[in-house]
Amino acid sequence: MGKQVNLYSFADIDVLAKSLRTYVLQCQSAGFERHGAFKVAVSGGSLPKTLAKALLEPNDTGGADRVVDFSKWEVFFADERAVPLDHEDSNYRLLKDELLDKIPGHLGQPTVHPIDVKYLDDVQEMADQYQEELMRSFAAKDSVKLPLFDLLLLGCGPDGHTCSLFPNHELLRESDAWVVPIEDSPKPPAKRITLSLPVVTHGVKIAFIATGAGKKDILKLILDTDEGRSLPCGLVNEKGAERVSWFTDSSAVKGVGFPRRGSL
Numbered sequence: 001m002g003k004q005v006n007l008y009s010f011a012d013i014d015v016l017a018k019s020l021r022t023y024v025l026q027c028q029s030a031g032f033e034r035h036g037a038f039k040v041a042v043s044g045g046s047l048p049k050t051l052a053k054a055l056l057e058p059n060d061t062g063g064a065d066r067v068v069d070f071s072k073w074e075v076f077f078a079d080e081r082a083v084p085l086d087h088e089d090s091n092y093r094l095l096k097d098e099l100l101d102k103i104p105g106h107l108g109q110p111t112v113h114p115i116d117v118k119y120l121d122d123v124q125e126m127a128d129q130y131q132e133e134l135m136r137s138f139a140a141k142d143s144v145k146l147p148l149f150d151l152l153l154l155g156c157g158p159d160g161h162t163c164s165l166f167p168n169h170e171l172l173r174e175s176d177a178w179v180v181p182i183e184d185s186p187k188p189p190a191k192r193i194t195l196s197l198p199v200v201t202h203g204v205k206i207a208f209i210a211t212g213a214g215k216k217d218i219l220k221l222i223l224d225t226d227e228g229r230s231l232p233c234g235l236v237n238e239k240g241a242e243r244v245s246w247f248t249d250s251s252a253v254k255g256v257g258f259p260r261r262g263s264l
């Protein structure tokens with residue numbers, strides 16, 4: 001069998017957050033070493049809240065390398081809904097409310113890359129513009145095949161979707177574009193843009209954060225069955241292998257047979 005994903009399971013979200021912090025800081029150090037910056041993509045859903053718990057709450061910082069330095073972070077959206085940035089469905093707004101607005105001054109401010117709301121009525125154009133935003137940061141598409149994120153922080157939907165890549169959707173076959181539009185998302189709102197599967201699976205590190213009993217059936221399907229391998233999360237697992245880490249709590253992995261660890 002090839003290399004496998006890492007499945008971590010913790011008693012609850014508070015314990016998970018401590019390890020997620022350590023993991024993100026390791027990824028941050030690797031990014032700083034590699035190119036003096038930390039380029040990260042984040043999803044919506046419950047992720048921003050858990051991330052804020054990991055990065056902002058008081059903790060035992062063990063030295064300079066254990067400090068979050070947001071001033072060298074570049075934050076992109078793994079997926080975003082085609083709504084104004086102050087709309088309640090906006091992933092940008094969610095991240096702002098949960099994390100960005102709460103960052104204390106001494107940790108610095110990240111450079112954040114929201115969607116261009118000029119194109120709310122044309123999601124293809126919005127996706128193209130967001131791809132150009134990526135190209136300005138990661139170099140032009142004709143000079144690099146795919147943008148290399150230091151870390152992608154993703155959620156897992158109850159149907160096995162991740163970002164706005166849904167099961168059996170034609171977008172899963174996209175092999176060229178970095179950012180793609182979707183107009184028929186089964187999870188509302190229908191109009192969104194998302195990173196394409198090749199961009200997601202190209203990441204240096206890819207982390208899924210999935211908590212709560214509502215995730216146990218889908219995690220069992222994804223991690224324990226052949227059927228789950230063709231779901232979007234399963235496809236990320238397959239391609240990302242040991243670069244993929246799942247951060248879960250005990251209720252999300254109840255009944256899951258896949259080998260898990262309780263610490264990094």
Ligand SMILES: O=C(O)[C@H](O)[C@@H](O)[C@H](O)[C@H](O)COP(=O)(O)O
Pocket residue numbers: 043044045046047079080081091154155156157158161162163164187
């Ligand atoms: O914008 C979105 O809809 C999200 O990016 C989506 O992919 C989310 O991450 C999952 O649906 C998991 O959401 P929860 O963490 O809330 O279960």
